Amino acid sequence: MTVHRGRGFAAINYPIGMNLGGDPSQALVHSGPDGKFAIALSSIDLGQGMKSVTRQIAAETLGVPVEDVYVDTADSDTGPHCMGSFASRGTHRVGNAVIVAAKEARAIMLEAAAEELEVNADDLETDGRGNIHVRGAPGRSITTGDACQAAQFRHGKTVAGRGIFLIPLSEVDPETGEMTPVSCYAHAALVADVTVDDETGEVTVEQVNSAYEVGRAINPRLVEQQLVGGAWMGLSHALFETTEPRYPDRSHGPVDFSQYTMPGPGDIARHDIAILERPAPDGPFGGKGPGEMCANPIMPAIANAVFNAVGVRVTALPITPEKVLRGLKANGGARPGPRR
Amino acid sequence: MARKPLQFRLNGAEKAVFVEDGANLLDVLRRGVGDLTAKRGCAQGGCGACTVLIDGVPGLSCLTLAETVEGRSVATAGGLPGDGSHPLQEAFMAHFAAQCGFCTPGMLMAATALLESTPHPDRNQVVHALSGNICRCTGYEPIIAAVLDVAGEGGGGRS
Amino acid sequence: MTVEFRKDLFADERDDDLVEVGKPTRRQDILGHVTGRSPFYDDHLFEGLLHMRCVRSPHHHARIRSIDTSQAERMPGVARVLTGADVPNNLNTLLGLMDFGRDDEPLLSTRKVAYRGEPVAAVIADSEARANDAVAEVRVSWEELPCVFDVEEALAPGAPVVNDTYPNNSFDYHDTYDHQKLRFGDVESALASADRVIEGCYEMSPIEQAPIETNGAIAAPETNGRFVCYTSTQALFFSLATASKLLDLPSNRLHFIGGTVGGGFGGKVDSIVEPMALLGCMLTGRPVRFAWDRAEEMQVGAPRGAERWYLTDGVMNDGRIVARRFTGYFDAGAYTRLSSYAIIKATGHLPGPYTIPNVSSDILCVFTNRTPATAMRGFGITGVDFAIESHMDVVAHEIGMDPVELRILNAYRDGDMKPHRRTAKNCALIECAQVAAQKAGWTIGDAFNAMASTREGGGERAAIPPTVTDRDGRIGERRAGRTGRGERRTIAPTPGQDTATSGTPARSGDAANYAHPAAAPPWQPGAVPQPPRTEEAPPAPQAPRTPAPGRYSRFATNAGLRRR
Amino acid sequence: MTVTVQCVPTVAEAARAVAHDRSARYFGGGTLLMRAVNEGADNLGILVRTTDPDLKRITSSGPTVTLGAGVTMREVLADPALAFLHPVARTIGGPALQAQATVGGNLFAPHPYGDMAAALLALDAEAACAGGPSRPLADLLRDTGATGSQVVRSVSFTRPEAGTFRFRKVTRVRPTGAPVLALAASIPVVAGRISGARIAWSAMAPRPLRAAETERALEGCRLDAAGIVGALAAAARGLDPPDDALASGWYRAEVAPVHLRRLLLEDGED
Structure with a gap:
């Protein structure tokens, strides 16, 4: 038996938001009587962190501490329209809608503060810790809570805002495919190190080194969650998963987690990540949305690493031991490529 | 359909319910006594989202015939502190070890069982302890790191 | 595992001095998760809750002669048995909300089934146990039909018709073609003059989203003639609007609650469980829960569809890729769902993150007798990325070039023109490649380490070349072995064009001049396509459905998507 | 279908109840039957279970080991005297499943399960059935099929000599996935020659089974690369490896000799 080492590379870009646009999302922001804010969305948190990302974006825009913001999602009676949580659109589309809504609410809060402090609202700034100062005169300040209270109980104004973000729908030319598919792209490149057992065809991913460009990491730990989990899923797509193992034949489709395989906690590879941030001009604080693109580069990188290790090019996912073994037999054994 | 009386302790409290013949413990917990913390991911024994402790031993509540817990003690994530102050809860929060949160109660119970029998497990023991619990979001690494953190074995090599 | 932030890169484009953005704040929902209290749809208890289970086809393709529910209705504990006749508006397509494509899928099928599990x-x-018992007592008389599973076989003359709404077994684009085109430059000439022509075929497997929480919904009567629906949906208003249409119910009588979902990955947008649970609730007056079991989630719930991609690259010996041609087949399964749309997305993505002066693609959405495909993480992109990046490795191997250097050499840069005729901006592929290689200790040449996305783009690389088009693949030309090489015509670029819409190019218009393979009848202007048939004809092609005014809403009526 | 559960005090009564009604099934650990109940399997009417303490009995101190059919994988793992079986029990599901899965249930688990059954075959175990004599496990499995109605009380076997029992399981998912294949072996070596070897497979046929031709080919051979050549050639002979989502029958047959060789030559130090 020989275990061969191999190394593969892949690089990808990924379109952010629903293709062609036409996918608005809306947000409503309002303050309670004491300056604690609620954000109403109809966007879905299916684990990607929608509530948390929009909460930070809202707090940054309002100029209040993140603890003063709570995001409520997905009650169609109270939440405004949202297209949905898919197509890497959450951070970009919903985040932008939240900014629009939060800016409107912030302006009302600052107007109330200006009236209380008897200054021009343009001269006010927030410190992000719950205070509104006169620029250049930090002693003259009012808390965001007091400002919101004043707005509602003395000035008769709602500290509230409405936001929508829409990239208008693009046409598609039938003859050339001319279109405006998206407004920005995320990027990634990845090196996978594998070993291949040339008697069994088994592939083990030993190490992953990656670079992901995400625009702006609104929350670095949430980005990390996506990248680590997404690379795991990509590895799973590369080596394990399919609902139709005899595609296009429909037989032996798995109906449980014994037969539908995914890497277990004993199969995970060490993954060292670099995060790059080139802000998207139209993203919320430059943010793009790493949730989908992070799963993609590892699939071809593993396929390329297997080729480098034993000279077998598996062109149909998943790269099962059987496919590798058949390739080895067709080639008359392993044909290791250059060491990299 | 026959219904049978069933008494057991749930997170220290006595429970008495009538259960349908052939009912599994998961349905009895969720619909019979209103403990919704055990999750139904497959009802096949394959995902671990419904993991509970039965007399301190981890069990898949979906594969447990409810009547077999007569007179026994069942522990669920519902018995963990509501303020997240259990060391495992704290570690899961600090390590961002949950995304959608659906597998989390089962993971917590599997990890609880491990740490009660093996207070200082190594990584391999943690991997084995979690091997019946599927997480589709995190790639397991943050969960393993969280459990190792509680075990005092460091956080899994974060830089 | 380590994570590093390369704050040194693109630092001048970024304000890192923000208060909340950029902070590793704990998730807002984390306490709910670690206490088991996060409220998923199934964590809402209702007195007198009923449970729904489906009767499903055991066949891949069959006509329904009859459905006898009488025995099932008499079973103990059964409140109601539903069939398609109970669905107020029993035909839909998900992207009807975007005015894209024709309604092609019943909620409960009445005439025939086209996949196992329908x-x-x-x-x-x-x-649930009593519902399961009664499901076994529903008697369906089936007449099995021939079936087709392979995307290219489905396009062959004589293949069984899977989906009567699309009798060619392919989605109709722009009322004209059986595929979506991309044409940029002159691929055939560039291939002819390239040093090397390198071909490949790559396949993406069908994949299950596998959220640990399966699809499900609970619908219950609310006061004042409204219905509440707790749902696992990924797209609340998408599901609400779909339910409103299928149930012919004004949307303000529906109250959807969700937002805390046990994983989705694209598998919870199809909006099936919500209208089903609501219909059950409307007809019984009681709360109804419809939750897929794991087997349904895996084999009936729509997967990421299979894809097959043929790539041909024209490459110079120095590594420059001068032409790239794609022919892609998306396996939609039996109904459209979202596959037609994924193809538009894939078209806009080609040829990957590279600047290639001549690019063409033909991508088909093909109907086969398998579970309908839908969205999954990386929808429309993941499969072609696997194809492109596998093929890049093949090219590097064939011409003896370092794989990382090949990518950097061909990478798109700020100011370059993309084949969909929009200028690239905000690029970062080169930097990602450099950083990943550096982390892995993969040595690349100094010249490649010195390159940057922000430099040496645009200029000649911003030009739109004279483009050769063709009218290959008119609707009705059903055949396999597509080449993407039809009759050629050249359209000149519009002067000064970069981000503006070019408008529809002029057509020479004489269809009889275009070449057709012998196997397919020539397309005639105005003729209704008549594919070879092996079974009885479907109903006459439907007129576009006119929505009952005010009954349900559309999200968009823009011409770009209305072109079908 | 909706089921009725009967609980009886003894195995003997359970066996009688099962024999009495065609729709009755003996309910052991429940890992397979409870799933069938949850999924509404239509061939279940009565589930018969018993609280008979005999089923939980482990006799492991002497030369003859007896495991009650209701002994769980977790209980096997808790017994240091059963250390040779720990590599088997440890890979049968995660800890929660191990606490429910029983030795008796594993004997009748459908493909691809049955790792413990393969181990017991390689140990030449006898099965004691309720209301019947003990019989070789190999015969019981051959005659019963995967969904047998036999109620097994216990299995017994002679404790293997140190270093003679080996187990190897190939999974797609580590550490406790379902087997692509598993093989167990008892390899006594007398005066440098293999004598009385027993090899058993799971997931290489509809049911776990002994590899008779391989065993014959090993007899009298040296336990080295040259000595096992004949056995490797015979590895997949007489087997009927099924196709499933984990692997095709072709793949299973193709790698069977590889894993047999690794078991014989590389796994000896475990």
């Missing part, structure tokens, strides 16, 4: 009836009973 639902034809549903039982509502006071427990």
Whole structure:
């Protein structure tokens, strides 16, 4: 038996938001009587962190501490329209809608503060810790809570805002495919190190080194969650998963987690990540949305690493031991490529 | 359909319910006594989202015939502190070890069982302890790191 | 595992001095998760809850002769048995909300089934066990039909018709073609003059989203004639609007609650469980829960569809890729769902993150007798990325070039023109490649380490070349072995064009001049396509459905998507 | 279908109840039957279970080991005297499943399960059935099929000599996935020659089974690369490896000799 080492590379870009646009999302922001804010969305948190990302974006825009913001999602009676949580659109589309809504609410809060402090609202700034100062005169300040209270109980104004973000729908030319598919792209490149057992065809991913460009990491730990989990899923797509193992034949489709395989906690590879941030001009604080693109580069990188290790090019996912073994037999054994 | 009386302790409290013949413990917990913390991911024994402790031993509540817990003690994530102050809860929060949160109660119970029998497990023991619990979001690494953190074995090599 | 932030890169484009953005704040929902209290749809208790289970086709393709529910209705605990006749508006396509494509899928099928597991009836009973018992008592008389599973076989003359709404077994684009085109430059000439022509074929497997929480919904009567629906949906208003249409119910009588979902990955947008649970609720007056079991989630719930990609690259010996041609087949399964749309997305993505002066693609959405495909993480992109990046490795191997250097050499840069005729900006592929290689200790040449996305783009690389088009693949030209090489015509670029819409190019218009393979009848202007048939004809092609005014809403009526 | 559960005090009564009604099934650990109940399998009417303490009995101190059919994988793992079986029990599901899965249930688990059954075959175990004599496990499995109605009380076997029992399981998912294949072996070596070897497979046929031709080919051979050549050639002979989502029958047959060789030559130090 020989275990061969191999190394593969892949690089990808990924379109952010629903293709062609036409996918608005809306947000409503309002303050309670004491300056604690609620954000109403109809966007879905299916684990990607929608509530948390929009909460930070809202707090940054309002100029209040993140603890003063709570995001409520997905009650169609109270939440405004949202297209949905898919197509890497959450951070970009919903985040932008939240900014629009939060800016409107912030302006009302600052107007109330200006009236209380008897200054021009343009001269006010927030410190992000719950205070509104006169620029250049930090002693003259009012808390965001007091400002919101004043707005509602003395000035008769709602500290509230409405936001929508829409990239208008693009046409598609039938003859050339001319279109405006998206407004920005995320990027990634990845090196996978594998070993291949040339008697069994088994592939083990030993190490992953990656670079992901995400625009702006609104929350670095949430980005990390996506990248680590997404690379795991990509590895799973590369080596394990399919609902139709005899595609296009429909037989032996798995109906449980014994037969539908995914890497277990004993199969995970060490993954060292670099995060790059080139802000998207139209993203919320430059943010793009790493949730989908992070799963993609590892699939071809593993396929390329297997080729480098034993000279077998598996062109149909998943790269099962059987496919590798058949390739080895067709080639008359392993044909290791250059060491990299 | 026959219904049978069933008494057991749930997170220290006595429970008495009538259960349908052939009912599994998961349905009895969720619909019979209103403990919704055990999750139904497959009802096949394959995902671990419904993991509970039965007399301190981890069990898949979906594969447990409810009547077999007569007179026994069942522990669920519902018995963990509501303020997240259990060391495992704290570690899961600090390590961002949950995304959608659906597998989390089962993971917590599997990890609880491990740490009660093996207070200082190594990584391999943690991997084995979690091997019946599927997480589709995190790639397991943050969960393993969280459990190792509680075990005092460091956080899994974060830089 | 380590994570590093390369704050040194693109630092001048970024304000890192923000208060909350950029902070590793704990998730807002984390306490709910670690206490087991986060409220998923199934964590809402209702007195007198009923449970729904479906009667599903055991066949891949069959005509329904009859459905007898009488025995099931008499079973203990059964509240109601539903069939397609109970669905107020029993035909839909998900992207109808975007005015894209024709309604092609029933909620409960009445005439025929086109995939194994297709639902034809549903039982509502006071427990899942009793619902299961009654499902076994629904008698369906089937007449099996020939079936087709392979995307290219489905396009062959004589293949069984999978989906009567699309009798060619392919989605109709722009009322004109059986595929979506991309044409940029002159691929054939560039291939002819390239040093090397390198071909490949790559396949993406069907994949299950596998959220640990399966699809499900609970619908219950609310006061004042409204219905509440707790749902696992990924797209609340998408599901609400779909339910409103299928149930012919004004949307303000529906109250959807969700937002805390046990994983989705694209598998919770199809909006099936919500209208089903609501229909059950409307007809019984009681709360109804419809939750897929794991087997349904894996084999009936729509997967990421299979894809097959043929790539041909024209490459110079120095590594420059001068032409790239794609022919892609998306396996939609039996109904459209979202596959037609994924193809537009894939078209806009080609040829990957590279600047290639001549690019063409033909991508088909093909109907086969398998579970309908839908969205999954990386929808429309993941499969072609696997194809492109596998093929890049093949090219590097064939011409003896370092794989990382090949990518950097061809990478798109700020100011370059993309084949969909929009200028690239905000690029970062080169930097990602450099950083990943550096982390892995993969040595690349100094010249490649010195390159940057922000430099040496645009200029000649911003030009739109004279483009050769063709009218290959008119609707009705059903055949396999597509080449993407039809009659050629050249359209000149519009002067000064960069981000503006070019408008529809002029056509020479004489269809009789275009070449057709012998196997397919020549397309005639105005003729209704008549593919070879092996079974009885479907109903006459439907007129576009006119929505009952005010009954349900559309999200968009823009011409770009209305072109079908 | 909706089921009725009967609980009886003894195995003997359970066996009688099962024999009495065609729709009755003996309910052991429940890992397979409870799933069938949850999924509404239509061939279940009565589930018969018993609280008979005999089923939980382990006799492991002497030369003859007896495991009650209701002994769980977790209980096997808790017994240091059963250390040779720990590599088997440890890979059968995660800890929660191990606490429910029983030795008796594993004997009748459908493909691809049955790792413990393969181990017991390689140990030449006898099965004691309720209301019947003990019989070789190999015969019981051959005659019963995967969904047998036999109620097994216990299995017994002679404790293997140190270093003679080996187990190897190939999974797609580590550490406790379902087997692509598993093989167990008892390899006594007398005066440098293999004598009385027993090899058993799971997931290489519809049911776990002994590899008779391989065993014959090993007899009298040296336990080295040259000595096992004949056995490797015979590895997949007489087997009927099924196709499933984990692997095709072709793949299973193709790698069977590889894993047999690794078991014989590389796994000896475990």
